[in-house]
Amino acid sequence: MKVTTKRAAFSGLALLGATVLLAGCASAPxxxxxxxxxxxxxxxxxxxxxxxxxxxxxxxxxxxxxxxxxxxxxxxxxxxxxxxxxxxxxxxxxxxxxxxxxxxxxxxxxxxxxxxxxxxxxxxxxxxxxxxxxxxxxxxxxxxxxxxxxxxTAQAAFLGGYAAADYTKTNTVGTFGGMNFPTVSIFMDGFKQGVDYYNEQKSKGVTVLGWDGTDGLFTGGFEANDTARNTAQGLLDQNVDVLLPVGGPIYQSAAAAIRDSGRDVALMGVDADFTETDPSVADLVLTSILKGxxxxxxxxxxxxxxxxxxxxxxxxTLENEGVGLAPFHDFESKVSPTLQAELDDLKAAIIAGDVTVNSYLAG
Structure with a gap:
């Protein structure tokens, strides 16, 4: 597959047409x-x-x-x-x-x-x-x-993992996904690589739960339901204080579990900047791993x-701004004053090829 890295944005679709009834298919257009x-x-x-x-x-x-x-x-x-x-x-x-x-x-x-x-x-x-x-x-x-x-997204998730490792007070962060698709696990893998890199650079011992680099925790779907909530709760019970749920609405179940815990636990968003797309969880969101x-x-x-x-x-990629890390928003005063500068340097090093982020799309 030949991939173009022209500076532009990505993703896509637009739709048009007369109002149509799709017999037997989910919702009508x-x-x-x-x-x-x-x-x-x-x-x-x-x-x-x-x-x-x-x-x-x-x-x-x-x-x-x-x-x-x-x-x-x-x-x-x-x-x-x-x-x-x-x-x-x-x-x-x-x-x-x-x-x-x-x-x-x-x-x-x-x-x-x-x-x-x-x-x-x-x-x-x-x-x-x-x-x-x-x-x-x-x-x-x-x-x-x-x-x-x-x-x-492994590149942006690498930055997110580094930020999570710097922020955690319990030295335990966690992640889980909806289904074990490459487009889901790429977040989890980049996140773990970022934590591991932080540990190497800072001589720390932050542990990642929910993804071991090969396999991890998955709910089996992308619905905000009891399964997603129980999966999040299981990680919280293991002293996780930064949680990355990957898979659309499952973050809503994770947010509910965090609120019920009464603990100081930070949520990380995926795809969109959750602080902007869902202000109801803004007070929980450390940052979000973005796709354009x-x-x-x-x-x-x-x-x-x-x-x-x-x-x-x-x-x-990070280079063409197709992926990135959202601002810290409400957590700006809670993170280390040197963290943003470290992330800026790390982003530059990834773009330059001085720091390698592994993913199924890299090559």
Whole structure:
């Protein structure tokens, strides 16, 4: 897979179309956008994963980027929410049947259904967020009409792990994920590498629970439910005081467990800046590990609407600002006064190649 590192944003999808009822498929499509400007002959569409468009994270960022592009193009944005994995293929098929010109699918779990649809419909353009669309693992995108939007979030998570290790008072930090997908474990792996690097540099002994570098704790889904809450509680019971939940809404269960504990425990966000997307947890959030999903989605949809669809994969990194670490916000006065400068230096060292961050996307 050839990856472009051109300074731009990534991710993608926008949606348009008349109101349609999708028989037997999760939710009916919804429309977004306005009627400003001269209409163009372009119909963008988007399919969520099971986290839903209001996850304050992954899907929501993609939708926001798609909506912005649709508004600028003067078209409607049609989004279809998947409530379970059985909805993925039928939802995509129904959007093809509605005449969508561009279909953006959100997440690794939709990869097989996206590739199958793209091969069957070569005249439709596809964007898939957070997946290489390489299901036969030969290093190439499986269909010429799919644009993968990828993020080497291990780099940003490395910074997050370093920050967590510097902040912890119990010398124990933890993480858990929704499902053991590469796009989930990449956060956990980068986080652990950052903690390990901190330990090496500072001669400290901060322990990471929930991920050992190969396997870890997963809830089996991306819902905010009792399983996610109990998983978070299990880590809190082991004296964790910085917690990184990876997987859309599962952070909400982690936040509930933290509040019930009555302890001084910091939460770390993923994908979006949780302090901004969900102010209800702002007082808990140390920082967030960011992906430019909204910007990437916006640019991919806008290009397609202007007849400039480019199937070349995009890889977001620290260097092109495709990934990053959010400000400390409410924790600014609680972290070490030297921490931000150390993180700035560490970011520069990663970009320069002086510090290596391992991930399945590095190479």
């Amino acid at each position: 919804e429309e977004s956008g306005d009627d400003g400007g001269e209409a163009i002959d372009f119909m963008p569409c988007m399919v969520s994963d099971a986290g839903g468009f209001d996850d304050k994270s992954f899907n929501q960022l993609g939708f926001e980027g798609a909506s912005k592009a649709a508004d600028e193009l003067g078209v409607e944005l049609t989004k279809v929410q998947s409530d379970s994995e059985t909805d993925y293929a039928p939802n995509i098929t129904n959007l093809v049947d509605q005449g969508c010109d561009l279909i953006v699918t959100v997440g690794f779990a939709l990869s097989a259904a996206t590739v199958e649809s793209a091969l069957e419909n070569p005249d439709v353009e596809y964007v898939i967020i957070d997946d290489a669309a390489d299901n036969d693992f030969d290093g190439e995108v499986d269909a010429p009409n799919i644009k993968p939007i990828l993020f080497d 999903i909204d910007v990437g989605t916006y640019e991919a949809v806008l290009a397609a609407g202007n007849g400039e669809f480019d199937p070349a994969p995009f890889l977001g």
